[in-house]
Amino acid sequence: MNSKIIFTTLVALLVCSSIAQEDNPQVEALTHYNEWRKNNPRVYINDAEKQFRQTMFLENFQKIQDHNSNPSHTYQLGLNQFSDMTQEEFAQKILTNIPIQGKSQKNSVSSSNKSSVQTTSTTVAASFDWRTKGALTPVKNQGNCGSCWAFSATGVMESFNFIKNHVLTSFSEQQLVDCVTTSNGYYSYGCNGGSYQQALQYASKVGMKTESAYPYAGYQGSCKASGTSNGYKPVSFSFITSSTLALQTAINASPVSVAIDATYLSMYSSGVYNNCNPSNINLNHAVLAVGYDTQGNWIIKNSWGTQWGMSGFFLLAPNNTCGILDDPMHITA
Incomplete structure (x- = not known):
């Protein structure tokens, strides 16, 4: 032919x-x-x-x-690692099955760490972004384990340690998953959910091993940290008053652990997320608030890998969207 x-x-x-x-x-x-x-x-x-x-x-x-x-x-959806899951599977495997925080947990905070931050300051920056200041470790991936609380806790410790000591060290989520347990006296359940406040309490007493010394496995095992001299220890931490100004003020000092309703967040790709029912908020995911833009959108670091969202980050609409102002916590010393 x-x-x-x-x-x-x-x-x-x-x-x-x-x-x-x-x-x-x-x-x-x-x-x-x-x-x-x-x-x-x-x-x-x-x-x-x-x-x-x-x-x-x-x-x-x-x-x-x-x-x-x-x-x-205001936001776009896209394909990612969750694209072959049902909504129910995503909630069960990735989100926590117990509340991230709650009054019972707040009341358990030691007296030295119990006071909430309040502010009437109006001197916060018009926008702020810790991504541009070298204070964040690379985005991590919790896998099919509801350990977001541990990633939020390591994130806030990693950043505060960098700001205070000028060293960016990745801390071990697996240590928290294995060791911050009910058998050790903490209100956290490994891959079934937990509390970043409880994780910080544990870290303040025991200290944090590095990621390389205690690598992430993605399931709960036996605790492999003993003694009380395992590394970095946060000295004090506190909840933040539930207001936009208070959270912005805190973010100007360091990133903040926050809990949100992530029920419909799985296929987010870009833009400003706002798909939560304000009358029915379920705080089922812990993340790290690392900034805000000039429109007041919160800049959030997630723990679902870099293939999700905007290289692992997302924007959340202003004010108390998805409950972000309900239980923010930061390290103060």
Whole structure:
């Protein structure tokens, strides 16, 4: 066959294939699924599970398309490691199954650490971002373990240690998951959820090992830290008054541990997130508030890896969106 004819035929086939994908949303979705599988390898127990995961991916892909086509939305959705999960699975595996904080936990704070920060100052910066100041360790990934509370706690300690001692050291989340337990007298449950306040209490008594000395496993094991001289210890920490100005003031001094309702946050990709019902807030995820922009949007460091959101960060709408002002805590010394 003439080479010119062969070339023309191949071009026609490619054009037809492209048109077919544009005209057939299912073909487009399957193409995205195949690409996603390359970047997110899965091991299935049988063909039924494989089919179920593909079905969930296709449903979530359609939700993404529908959401992003609505110009009234302030944020965009995208594919990530959660794209083949149901909403219920995401909540069960990734979010905490117990409240992040609560009055009972607040009342357990020692007297030296109990007072809340209050402020009437109006001298806070118009915007602030600790990402530009070298005070943050790289974004980490908690995996399929509800240990966000531990990552929020290490994050606030890492940053305060940098600000005070000018050394950026990554601390061990696994130490907190293994050691901050009910058997040791703390209100935390490893991969089933916990409290950054309890983690800071533990760290103030025992000290924090580094990430390299006590690496993350993503499941709860036996505590491998003994004694009371394991490394960095926060001296004092406190809750912050539930107001925008108080949180902004605290952020000007150092990053802050916060709890939010992340029920529908799984497929966030970019923009300003605001998808929470203010009359029904469930504080099921702990993160690190690292700044705010000139519009008052909170800049948040997450613990779902760099492939999620904006390289692991996201923007949260101003004021008390998703309950961010309900239980903020920072280190003061």
